[in-house]
Amino acid sequence: MALTTVAVYSEKGGVGKTALASGLVAAAAARGMRVLAVDLDPRHTLTDELGVDSPAYSVNDLLFIDPNDPDPADAAELVQDALSPAGEAWPDLVRVLAAERALSHREVDATIGLEHRLARAVRGVIDVDLVVIDVPPRAGGRLAGAALVTANVVVIPATLTLDGYIGAGEAMTTVRHIQRGPNPDLQVAGIVRSITPRPVRQIHQELDRQLAETYPDLLLDARIPHYAVREEARTASVPITSAPGREARTLASAYGSVLDIVIKGD
DSSP states (O other): OOOEEEEEOOSSSSSSHHHHHHHHHHHHHHTTOOEEEEEOOTTOHHHHHTTOOSOSSOHHHHHOOOTTOSSOOOHHHHHHHHEEEOOTTSOTTEEEEOOOGGGGGGGGOOOTTHHHHHHHHHHTOOSOSEEEEEOOOOTTOHHHHHHHHHOSEEEEEEOSSHHHHHHHHHHHHHHHHHHTTTOTTOEEEEEEEEEEOSSOOHHHHHHHHHHHHHOTTTEEEEEEEOOHHHHHHHHHTOOGGGSOSHHHHHHHHHHHHHHHHHHHHO
């Protein structure tokens, strides 16, 4: 059976993408799964949240190819040096391909085959049960392309805002292009209502209705509520599954529900 590799993707920022990626990593590790977290966002938010500080190598080192090198190294061999353990608050089961600001240069890198180097690198990692990729919200970018070529499942977070709705729609457009091109096996696990507000106002209800009407077969029942404990856990670089309190348990359960769908959908 193929390794489940999930890309967490929206083409708008601020919709809870990294929160969902982190939550999936935490939920999987809490079940005893060996997880590889891949941060493709040059802002390196997931890297920071997972407690990785100043790694010797990053995912940028895997994707970069010297155009003057006639025989570039295989990313499947380089990946072992690029792996970092997650921070001390995270289970030993979690390893990270960290991001750095220089990763942004890959968006304008014209090197042939760059999108496929991430897939080669992931195939070079052994002893892993789940790969979670945090994808930058750049429409049609090369980093997003690398993530979607590598993944076999994509999950799309959408806030009940106009940005959330637009981001989901644009992500679906890109996914369809990838499905009809380099990765026909890519599956959409679903669209997840993310950072759902309290109280829910009329505008939120209207956007919820639009999501349901536009994506009747993809909108998941699971909702990720907006709780302050999520930001507290992120700031402390602690998995939400280890955070105290009822709200943390609610979030952990919600991420677990999405994880079930991701695994089942692969």
